[in-house]
Amino acid sequence: MTSAALPSYISRSAVTTLAIGLVSLATLAAGSAFAPVAVAQGWLMAFLFWSSIPVGSLILLLIHRLVGGRWGNALAPALLPAASLMPLVALAFLPVVFGLTAIYPWATQPAILPPDVSHFYLNAPSLIIRAFVALGGWSLLSILVVQGRCTKLTAGLGLAFHGFVVSFTAIDWILSVDPHFASTAFAASIAIQQILAALAWAAVSAPEAPNDPATADIGAFLIAALLGVVYLGLMSYIVIWYGDLPEKAAWYLKRDTNGWNWIITAAFLVGAAIPLAMLLKRSLRQSRRVLRIVGGMILVGIWLHVEWLVAPTFVSGWLIAAAIAMVAMAGISVGLIRGAMLRPGRNVDHAE
Template sequence: MIAQAARGWLAAYAAWSGIPIGSLALLLIHGLTGGRWGEALAPVLRPAASLTPLAALAFLPIGLGLAAIYPWAADPAQAPPQVAPLYLHPTFFLARSVLALVIWSVIGLVVAAGRGGGLFAAVALLLHAVLISVVAVDWVLSVEPGFTSSAFAAGFAIEQMLSALAFAALLAPPDLAGRDASDLAGLLLATLTGTVYIALMSFIVAWYGDLPDKAAWYLRRGQHGLVWLIVAAVAAGAVLPFGLLLNGHLRRSRAALRLVGGLVLLGIGLHRLWLVAPAYDPPGPPLLLGALGLLAAVAVTVGLVRLSGRLLARLFPARRLPGGLGHAG
């Protein structure tokens, strides 16, 4: 049961961690580009980014349950021989993950406090791109060593930003309306389209490119009725939100955006569960435990973001983020 719980937590963590890390990425992008959208979403993105140290602490069950989660950690012979001695090694895996989480935590606290400048945002964003390229493969794809996808890390990073935007829509500030709401809707449309495009093209390349090993990876995710999991993820997290966001009136409605945010978060959660749970036999316990863990984590995050927002407003009442990202107060 402990092993199943660790596997379920990985599935939940892969989805939930996108909220603080995706918020961090959006703040860094706004630090370089500026724009009204960042000022409007700052009341949610800043407190969410300040939770990156919590993401580091939440990684502890994964580190402690490494052998139960990853087959190469329990048996080195399970790893492909070309990477087993150097890359898929428990100590090196943990070192990479800890380093990434520490760097994200430091950057998250800096931008949440309104410190740093354009140069800091540029360097931090470059670091983020490197770290997510490694961590996405480590955390998710290595549960089935041997499967690779050159586009996976990019899709993972975009989906994290989509998670943050959806969370911002779900917790939309009371004054979010009109052009600001429309800006958020546009960002949701862009990141949603990018997420679906990369995932779909990766599937098409593997399925129709005469790549039997990669096709087998997808086939495993169609067994045990799991095909309905991805169908539900696409319907709830992509098709329905996309249709709602095409309506000009709904794009400016705070209530509609909150609905869209909730649907997108549901779709992302189902997608991440679909990625991780089928790696185990049987997939049911990790899937169920992951779903419960994700619901609990999101509920706790809502409360923590509100608490962090009030704390930031007191500590940094008039400080601006790089690129003019609003005021804490």
């Protein structure tokens, strides 16, 4: 198909990007016949990172619907397309459902859990139902937001819904990879990390407006989200380590061997310490070029952090599968955003 045969709002680059994503997806599907466990685990890794951007974008748009502010208008060109991908996120969870036994040890060995936990909470049917509720609710909210039909009441209810569902998706999708560990602050940390991912994505991809006063606001939000993620992660570690809780300390010890200590160190330096030092200087915080660099560094840090959280229990080969899965997800997402999801005339007005 030539570019002349395409609608005016669909560029050749959108078709090419979408094709790359689909080819990567087909490659991964073929690879699952030879290494199903590695492919399933790699897909989860990529899904956890990639899905945080649409979810975080949706939450920021709901917050802006309630409180307003120039920052929302400045970030809308990046947040709206990302939030519109939520139905695709729901679809992308299906390989996780089909690969439950390859990813989660409790799916094949329920005896490793206390009987009441296995029977009433952490089992395949319950996880799938909870995922359906979370992904279905997020998708519905994203449709209302993108179509400009989200009222303030809907936004408020949507944020309350998110606070409820993220408390179990964080446990189901991430912590249950190693089901012997539990943390009451973990869900809050993941919720803030989703917002941080969306802010970083917006800092990288939002169009540049010279002398826009909202630029400094974006930098300030990045500082707040960064501090929130680092604070909750550090406090959880301190409470568990100095509280002398052997079972929970073992979770950290597993991530302090085989090079994982270097991964979390790199995640902290690249994704938090250096960006924070740059953002603290006002002149740098007001530069869109600097914000793009900072946003890219934060996204790399989030990827490394998610890797540190879930991958120490994975089999070899997951990293190659995760890289191919990321190309597939990014290619399909960007292709759809540049094509049919972004047509001329789309606005960011909200319903009253």
